[in-house]
Amino acid sequence: MAIGRIIFGLKNDDSNGRVTDPPLRNRYGQVCDLPTTNHPMKIIMHIDFNSFFASVEQQANPFLRGKPIAVAGKGRNNMDGKPQDVSALRYERSIVTTASREAKKLGIKTAMSTIEAKQMIPNLEIIPGDPRKYAEITKRFLAILRRYADSVEQFSADEAFADVTCAAQDYFGAVMLAQLIRDDVAKECGAYCTASIGIGPNKLIAKLAGESVKPSGLTVVRPEEVEAFVLTRELQDICGIGPRTAAHLKELGIESTAKLRETPRSTLVHHFKSYGHFLYNASRGLGPDEVQYERVPEKSIGHSYTFPYDLETDIELQTNLLALCDKVAWRLRKGNFVGSVVSVYVRYHGFSGNGAHRKISVPISDGLELYKNAWTILQEIRDVHAPVRLLGVSLSSLVRMHAPSSLFRKDQKTAETIQALDTLQTRYGAGIWQRASTLKTVMLERIGGWHYDHELSESRSKIAS
Amino acid sequence: MHEILNDPIDVVVQFLQNRVRPTHVRWGQRVYDLKQVNLVHGAREGRKQIFYFSVSDSANFMKLRLDTETLEWRLVELYSD
Secondary structure (H helix, E strand, O other), rough: OOOOOOOOOOEEOOOOOEEEEEOOOOOOOOOOOOOOOOOOOOOOOEEEEEEHHHHHHHHOOHHOOOOOOOEEEEEEEOOOOEEHHHOOOOOOOOOOEEHHHHHOOOOOOOOOOOOHHHHHOOOOOEEEHHHHHHHHHHHHHHHHHHHOEEEEEEEEEEEEEEEHHHHOOOOOHHHHHHHHHHHHHHHHHOOOOOOOEEEEEHHHHHHHOOOOOOOEEEEOHHHHHHHHHOOOHHHHOOOOOOHHHHHHHOOOOOOOOOHHOOHHHHHHHHOOOOHHHHHHHOOOOOOOOOOOOOOOOOOOOEEEEEEEEEEEOOHHHHHHHHHHHHHHHHHHHHHHEEEEEEEEEEEEOOEEEEEEEEEEEEEEOOOHHHHHHHHHHHHOOOOOOOOOOOOOOEEEEEOOOOOOOOOOOOHHHHHHHHHEEEEEEEHOOOOOOOHHHOOOOOOOOOOOHHHOOOOOOHHHHHHOO | EEEEEEEEEEEEEEEEEOOOEEEEEEEOEEEEEEEEEEEHHHEEEEEEEEEEEEEOOEEEEEEEEEEEOOOOOEEEEEEOO
16 A cells, blocks of 8 residues: 555646646545645654664674664774774774663763763773764665655754654554654664654654653654643753753743743743743744755855864874865865855863854865965964864855866966866765875764764854854 | 774675675685675765675674675674674
8 A cells, every 4th residue: 555645747737727736645545635834733753763873783783782882973994904903993082972772771871972981881882983874774764754754854864854744634644654654664774773753743842752752652742732741841851952051041940841831931032032932932832843855055064073182283283174174175166165254163172162264355165275264264263382182174155156267377277186186086985085295194984974074153163262 | 803894705695686685705714604684785985886785694793895896895894792
């Protein structure tokens, strides 16, 4: 039986000859008469993998199943072809990105340093992350969701929202879809990859419901149950209330969702500005129900990296900054972007840091040009007496175009060389060439992969500076 | 023992319903009789398509790398219980 949204043909002609979208059909093949946008009562599903990276590792390697394992933030590096004993790899500057269910039971938490985790559980197995494996599972997971839902919004590598208003028609249908999604995840991603599913009238409630029962929970909160359900949750369970907001609320004497609900909107707006409206609504279970399936265009592209040891000399900083700039520049050129605002962030041994950004006159996409600008900024902001733990560089104010060509022959030759090197990278993959000056830099692959690495936001730079 | 390697190997495979299933691996002088294919995932290196097979026998987990351009197999990860 065909389940989910079925679309017949690409476009339909109405009686006036106008081209219209094909009708949406529900899981029984009936034309869905519910408008998918602005519907007064939507059915939103939140699907979140349990211990994602660790579960994928346990799916791939059955000898890890049932054991406390942690996937480390820094990945494996077997490019040089020499055998490496994983247990002997350095994890000093890495964190636990995901702990297995068994490790979580023993107290290991996400974002804990690997050294701390190892001290807590000496037999904890630390597995270097494998971003390609996780990316493939994410791709399969999203394909399954798109098969069943009206629209899908990826929230992170292992989390997504799905609007199933039309496909499910009612909450019973939504539960049925959830079970089918779960079966398909087990078949296509592996039986060890399980997910918690929450179903509710908006994204806030769906996520709150999904996270209320873990692992492998399926929690339904109907519209009439929303107000009571929210009161059973802690403040920090609500997506959008982090430790800092919770601490601020505590200072105001608000330590529970019930207390938050009693607080007048004006008080919250007075203390939290526009964020007060979100807090007021969240305490009542009100949240957005628009599942956005369009990809948000990139605002900036950047990389940051925590080094295995602190960098102290100019030459170390220069070579590592240049290596980072080349990675950023390659991503820019791959996406046909040029950027004109360079941001640099530096973090020192004691975890203090600062950053700054600067607008440049000519948009760039060349690693060396980016490096020259970034190095100038770094020299201005850097505390020369403090060893550097982390460097970050990003380019924003992006425009989709090729870098403007220069009038000078020397610059034209550089542009031609970059073009030739890009052809090589497209053909043989990133890492096929490296500047001689960066040969001594070793950057292990990150858990999210270099293509998915986090970006330095402008706001972060401003806060830091 | 969990090792990251990059050793050339010989692999015997079955072709079943458009799928490739490794059944035996010869690494050095030893032949491993594979019991399970736990996960298969692909990756691109430039335009080259690579497939990784996470397989296991009764005592070892192996990650095999198949380069579809050269049809070369390599053992890239080994975990022995």
